[in-house]
Amino acid sequence: MSETALLVQRLAEAVGPDAVSTDPAVLAATSHDTWPVATKWARQGLHPHQADVVVRVADEADVVAVLRVAEETGIPVTTRALGSSVTGQPLPTRGGIVLDVSSLTGPHEIDEIDMTVTVPAGVNGGELERALQEAGWTTRFSPQSLYRSSVGGWLATLATGQFSSRYGGVEDLVVGYRVVLADGAVAELTAAPRAAMGPDLRRIFLGSEGTLGVITRATLKIMPIPAARELAAFRVPDVVSGLAILRAQAARGLRPALLRLYDVDEARHAMADADVSSPVLFTGTEGEPAIAAAEMAVLTAIAEEYGAVAIGPEPVEAWLDRRFDFSTVERLLDTAGGYAETIEVAHTWRHIEALYTALRKVLEPLADEVLVHFSHVYTQGTSMYVILLGRADDDAAATARLTEIWATAMQTCLDHGAELSHHHGGGLARSPYSRRSLGSAHRVLRRLKHALDPDGLLNPGKLGL
Structure with a gap:
């Protein structure tokens, strides 16, 4: 046998x-x-x-x-x-x-007093959110892949959502979870609502991509559906001004649910208007009506300080209606020689403009279109999301071009000291660059791997392991 x-x-x-x-x-x-x-x-x-x-x-x-x-x-x-x-x-x-683990599904358990939901890890995120909203609750966690991804996948890849500038990433959403270790032992990691008994062990498996254990069940924060929402779009003089707006609102302590700054090339797509000639900023605030309105008023004033001009809520409303649409990328990939890629990175305010300029310069020769937006904002910096669209002679050539795009983008990010991934994780695409990206911290990851999976059996070949 x-x-x-x-x-x-x-x-x-x-x-x-x-x-x-x-x-x-x-x-x-x-x-x-x-x-x-x-x-x-x-x-x-x-x-x-x-x-x-x-x-x-x-x-x-x-x-x-x-x-x-x-x-x-x-x-x-x-x-x-x-x-x-x-x-x-x-x-x-x-x-x-x-x-x-896609069949690790079943009913969810809502705790309306502690405002949590407990759910098997294989549950579809969109189905969970739909059920929560029918009951008057929400996670406010909304990755573009909401209806294609699982709750356990969110934790394993350290995912984030389109409203993260207010609500944070999955590390801010998760209360606790169960994980099966390489030897079959089961551990439950939780904090209710915070704990200081040693390091926060919940963080160890978040973003570990299945290399340290298998998450089977998670407890997440929920909240009542926000009572009000304010939306506004702005024309912005240039990317530098747009980044200044993002930084200024963060410095003043605002927490808008939606902040999306598109450079002029992607603004044409975001606005569905080929004649757009300037970057565009989409914004949204939410919560109690008076608070949402007040926050939008302050955000508008900040935008106007940097030369932005309000153009109404309609572009943002249209984007919200199609924000889960992957069809442009999927159609191109499904044609002979067509290629498309999305690469999301992050950097501090001090360095993000130089990174933007450098990535555009090295990637423009490798695609027909290079589109960029900034969509997850922090006090110290922001993410940057690059979309590349192009056509090669055939699928073999398209594969080679995608490989070249990854190598070029990752080396440029390493040269600029940027984070190689903001929320898509490492996978096979970034594993070759993991050790250089993490530096001395990769030694800590290797020691964790050896302690939890000494035979190296769990998802080998990822995260530089």
């Missing part, structure tokens, strides 16, 4: 034969996510990162059983949920087992 056949037999004994698959179609499907490079591989019939077996688990006990089999056999395990990663995080670099 072959090694794979023995593995399949062990897994079938552990979780039942119906949960275990070696069907070529299933193996092929789980060898890709929504990373554009992987999409191009799929169009060419290429499967460079394919598992030997896929196990679709139904509950935490199944996860424990699979990881114990993996530990006993020395077989690597790569966790996969809904496959919405855009950087290759759930792709198995050493074959082995793909642990499909």
Whole structure:
């Protein structure tokens, strides 16, 4: 009996034969996510990162059983949920087992007194948000992939949402969670509402991309649906002025729910108007009516100090209606030779303008269009999101161009001391640059990995591990 056949037999004994698959179609499907490079591989019939077996688990006990089999056999395990990663995080670099946790679903539990919701990790984020809103609650966590991503995926990739300038990222949303370690042990990490008994252990697994453990259940903060919302769009003289507005409002302590500064090239897309000739700023405040109105009034005054001109709420309303639309990128990727990529990075106020200028300069020769916006704002700086659209001779050439884009962008960010990812995480796209990006901190990550997964079985090949 072959090694794979023995593995399949062990897994079938552990979780039942119906949960275990070696069907070529299933193996092929789980060898890709929504990373554009992987999409191009799929169009060419290429499967460079394919598992030997896929196990679709139904509950935490199944996860424990699979990881114990993996530990006993020395077989690597790569966790996969809904496959919405855009950087290759759930792709198995050493074959082995793909642990499909998309069936870790079930009812959520709302605690209206403590204002939390507890939910299995495989639950679709959009379905959870819809159910919460029907009950009068919301997480206000809204990644563009809301309806394509899982709650556990948010934690594993350190995700953030479109309203993060007010509500923060997933690290601010999560109260606690359960995680299965490499040896099958289960740990519950929580703080109610804050704890100072040692380091905040909840942070260890956030953003770890399945390399340290498998998250099975999470408790998140919820709040009543905001009573009011104010929206406004502005024409801005230039990107420098727009960044000055973002910095000034942060310095004055505002917390608008929405801040999106588009450079002129992306402003034409955001406004659906090819004649737009200046950057555009989309803003939104929310909460109690008087507070939302007052915050918008102050934000408007700050924008006008830097030469911005209000153009009404309609452009923002239109964007809100289509903010989950991926079709431009998807259509281009689904054509022969078409390529598209999204790269989100971050830097401080002191350095963000130079990074913007440098990235545009090196990336413009590599695509037909380079579009940039700034959409997650902090007291010390902001994220920068780059969209590249282009066409090559064929899909092989498109794949090569995407590889060149990544190498060029990452090296430029390293040269400028920028954060290589703001919210898409590392995956295969950024793993080669992880050690240089994290520097001496990568030694801490390696020691954590050795302590929690000494045989290196969990999602190998990610985060420079």
